[in-house]
Amino acid sequence: MKILKASNMKRCIGCYSCSLACARTVHKSLSWKRSGIRIHSSGGISTGYEATVCLACDPPPCAPVCPTEALIPRKGGGILLKEKLCIHCGECAVACPVDAIYFDPDNNIPIFCIHCGRCVPLCPHDCLEMAEPSEETSNEQ
Amino acid sequence: MNNKFRVLVVDLSSKKSKVEFYDTRKKWLGGSGLAAGLFEKYANFDNDPFHPDQPIIFAIGPLTGMFPLMSKTIMSFMSPYNGQYAESHGGGRSALALRFAGYDALVITGRAEKLTCLGFGAREINIQDVHYLKGMDIFKTGKILRNLKPKNPGHRSILRIGQAGENLISYACVNVDTFRHFGRMGGGAAMGAKNLKGIIISGDSTYDLNKDTIKEYNKVYKDIYKIITESDAVRKYHDLGTPENLIPLNELKALPWRNLQSTHDPDIGSISGEKFAEELLLRQVACAGCPVGCIHIGLLRERFGEDHEYLYRQVSYDYEPIFGVGSMLGVTSSSGVLTLLEDVEKLGLDAISAGVALAWATEALEKKVITAEQTMADLKFGDVQSYRTALKNLAEQSNEFYRFLGRGALVAAETYGGEDFACVLGQEMAGYATGENYFVSQALGFRHSHLDTGAYSFDQEEQAKDIEKSIKYMQDQEYYRILMCSMAGCLFGRKAYPKENILRALNSLGYDYSQQDLDDSVKDIQAHRWAIKFRTGFKPEEVKIPKRFLEVETWKGKTDSDYLFKLKKEYQKILRDIAEKHKFADEEEKSEPER
Numbered sequence: 001m002k003i004l005k006a007s008n009m010k011r012c013i014g015c016y017s018c019s020l021a022c023a024r025t026v027h028k029s030l031s032w033k034r035s036g037i038r039i040h041s042s043g044g045i046s047t048g049y050e051a052t053v054c055l056a057c058d059p060p061p062c063a064p065v066c067p068t069e070a071l072i073p074r075k076g077g078g079i080l081l082k083e084k085l086c087i088h089c090g091e092c093a094v095a096c097p098v099d100a101i102y103f104d105p106d107n108n109i110p111i112f113c114i115h116c117g118r119c120v121p122l123c124p125h126d127c128l129e130m131a132e133p134s135e136e137t138s139n140e141q
Numbered sequence: 142m143n144n145k146f147r148v149l150v151v152d153l154s155s156k157k158s159k160v161e162f163y164d165t166r167k168k169w170l171g172g173s174g175l176a177a178g179l180f181e182k183y184a185n186f187d188n189d190p191f192h193p194d195q196p197i198i199f200a201i202g203p204l205t206g207m208f209p210l211m212s213k214t215i216m217s218f219m220s221p222y223n224g225q226y227a228e229s230h231g232g233g234r235s236a237l238a239l240r241f242a243g244y245d246a247l248v249i250t251g252r253a254e255k256l257t258c259l260g261f262g263a264r265e266i267n268i269q270d271v272h273y274l275k276g277m278d279i280f281k282t283g284k285i286l287r288n289l290k291p292k293n294p295g296h297r298s299i300l301r302i303g304q305a306g307e308n309l310i311s312y313a314c315v316n317v318d319t320f321r322h323f324g325r326m327g328g329g330a331a332m333g334a335k336n337l338k339g340i341i342i343s344g345d346s347t348y349d350l351n352k353d354t355i356k357e358y359n360k361v362y363k364d365i366y367k368i369i370t371e372s373d374a375v376r377k378y379h380d381l382g383t384p385e386n387l388i389p390l391n392e393l394k395a396l397p398w399r400n401l402q403s404t405h406d407p408d409i410g411s412i413s414g415e416k417f418a419e420e421l422l423l424r425q426v427a428c429a430g431c432p433v434g435c436i437h438i439g440l441l442r443e444r445f446g447e448d449h450e451y452l453y454r455q456v457s458y459d460y461e462p463i464f465g466v467g468s469m470l471g472v473t474s475s476s477g478v479l480t481l482l483e484d485v486e487k488l489g490l491d492a493i494s495a496g497v498a499l500a501w502a503t504e505a506l507e508k509k510v511i512t513a514e515q516t517m518a519d520l521k522f523g524d525v526q527s528y529r530t531a532l533k534n535l536a537e538q539s540n541e542f543y544r545f546l547g548r549g550a551l552v553a554a555e556t557y558g559g560e561d562f563a564c565v566l567g568q569e570m571a572g573y574a575t576g577e578n579y580f581v582s583q584a585l586g587f588r589h590s591h592l593d594t595g596a597y598s599f600d601q602e603e604q605a606k607d608i609e610k611s612i613k614y615m616q617d618q619e620y621y622r623i624l625m626c627s628m629a630g631c632l633f634g635r636k637a638y639p640k641e642n643i644l645r646a647l648n649s650l651g652y653d654y655s656q657q658d659l660d661d662s663v664k665d666i667q668a669h670r671w672a673i674k675f676r677t678g679f680k681p682e683e684v685k686i687p688k689r690f691l692e693v694e695t696w697k698g699k700t701d702s703d704y705l706f707k708l709k710k711e712y713q714k715i716l717r718d719i720a721e722k723h724k725f726a727d728e729e730e731k732s733e734p735e736r
Contacts, residue, residue, distance in 0.1 A: 015432045016237070
């Protein structure tokens with residue numbers, strides 16, 4: 001199964017179209033944080049941009065820490081949330097080694113990339129791609 | 142359903158804030174309209190621009206963050222440049238940060254006791270003492286402010302002023318997120334007068350989209366995004382960016398060179414958009430919420446040691462700044478232009494006004510109207526080093542001469558002589574020597590900006606000398622631009638946002654407007670803005686058009702003074718008529734906030 005990869009972030013212009021697209025289409029929100037992909041500069045705009053996004057770990061370290069098994073491993077890496085089972089403890093966000101889970105303070109649920117690829121066509125600079133876990137088309141070698 | 146405007150009002154004197162609500166969506170729309178409404182409520186029209194009570198306002202619009210290119214913030218204030226009501230528009234992350242902080246506008250009143258940084262987000266307001274930043278440049282200030290509250294890297298906007306703003310120079314700018322600005326009319330000095338060194342806006346909240354309208358909203362979003370990214374409508378702004386206009390304007394004989402002593406120069410190739418792109422362009426970046434990426438960053442490499450020791454700087458460039466410190470100062474090397482732009486940026490000056498003011502000073506020195514003792518540098522067209530010294534002295538306000546020059550080229554000219562060649566039309570000219578219509582438009586324009594009516598385009602049309610058509614053009618353009626700036630969108634998005642699309646976008650979010658409503662509101666906002674400008678001292682009859690503009694020779698030949706002054710006379714009458722349509726609050730019922 002393909003996963004979302006931020007393979008070409010050196011091309012990023014910081015428009016936040018991806019974050020806004022995820023918030024709009026996946027989370028039915030207007031936000032640049034309630035999004036599975038979050039963009040930030042690394043110490044001011046002059047240093048360029050980074051994407052914080054689920055790396056689709058397989059197995060994912062965030063799933064076993066969930067006390068109610070609300071987070072279940074996704075086939076091909078990453079996780080899925082069974083929202084009904086979530087007790088809003090936030091342990092998953094702590095467990096993620098790359099801070100890719102944003103614990104939404106309004107709804108108290110984890111927000112993470114579900115590797116649906118809806119943000120990819122919205123990126124004007126082809127920074128993002130859907131690829132097999134072992135593949136990557138990067139211009140940043 | 143039109144919800145209420147939510148406005149944060151911060152008083153720096155008492156260090157107290159309040160949240161106000163205004164049920165005026167129909168009347169004020171947002172952006173420019175909202176800023177004018179709030180200005181009328183908070184300003185004292187009779188006090189001077191530096192009076193502590195005068196407000197500084199930042200307003201966004203109903204479409205901010207909701208649609209691509211809806212990425213501008215409207216700053217409004219009493220201009221330190223001319224004492225009149227003014228607007229200046231900026232981008233960066235400011236608009237989205239304000240949206241996600243949860244406010245439609247920010248109003249700042251009062252004066253802080255010590256140099257201060259205001260930092261706020263959806264759940265916090267911090268008035269922070271930053272006396273240690275006194276005199277610090279824009280870049281260092283930005284770095285230190287990043288460590289202040291609220292901390293929300295990547296999702297906040299940092300506005301700040303440099304030495305120019307602190308020293309109340311009439312054309313000090315406000316820097317936004319390192320590479321953008323509220324550039325013109327002295328917003329930086331308005332902040333300086335409040336002892337306000339910086340503003341950090343943290344966008345840390347989220348809105349749930351309306352379930353009833355989300356389907357239509359996504360559809361409209363997709364349509365507009367498609368126009369922007371798949372058509373050629375805005376591609377040029379990303380490619381070479383605005384500097385693509387340097388060669389065409391030079392060929393038209395419409396690019397001001399050496400204080401507008403000429404409008405064409407064979408050396409254009411050394412400072413053209415192509416030259417910058419091929420040799421110095423490092424990358425493009427974008428304002429938050431805009432996929433275009435028009436911000437061009439140049440790489441300036443500087444050798445600092447005898448061995449091969451280099452440092453590098455990243456300097457943003459655009460058409461206007463290249464005109465301001467390039468062609469206008471006769472600087473014909475692209476790295477020379479970037480060197481001056483870096484200085485202008487650091488000091489927090491408006492690049493256009495600073496360049497044009499120094500261009501006047503150079504010619505005044507040449508003509509012995511002023512002395513080298515006064516300029517403290519041997520200013521010569523093309524001499525980058527002399528301009529670096531002058532910029533420093535200007536920002537530091539080193540002597541009496543620079544104190545006058547810091548109030549504008551025309552103020553200096555009225556003091557020392559040389560008014561005929563001060564290239565000022567309401568404020569220092571923008572880079573368009575296209576002819577009579579443009580000169581009148583900038584001289585009388587609401588912002589004294591090339592963006593008020595875009596009359597430089599009309600100058601290039603066949604009927605460019607038809608007063609009736611010219612006025613219709615300027616009025617139509619002003620109408621549309623008020624609408625766009627009330628949303629508050631970037632004017633580069635004009636092709637994606639004809640007024641039908643703006644209405645579609647508003648309706649798709651559930652806002653209740655008809656085309657007639659929008660037309661009526663824009664007319665009201667237009668009258669309102671002009672009424673405040675007149676009420677705060679605008680006398681169009683007294684706005685000078687210096688002789689230099691009458692001597693200009695473009696592709697059409699010499700300026701037609703007769704047409705120019707007839708047009709000016711006619712246009713000023715029309716503006717007065719528009720302003721009279723607005724009734725001020727003491728005559729009508731005032732828009733009081735609801736708590």
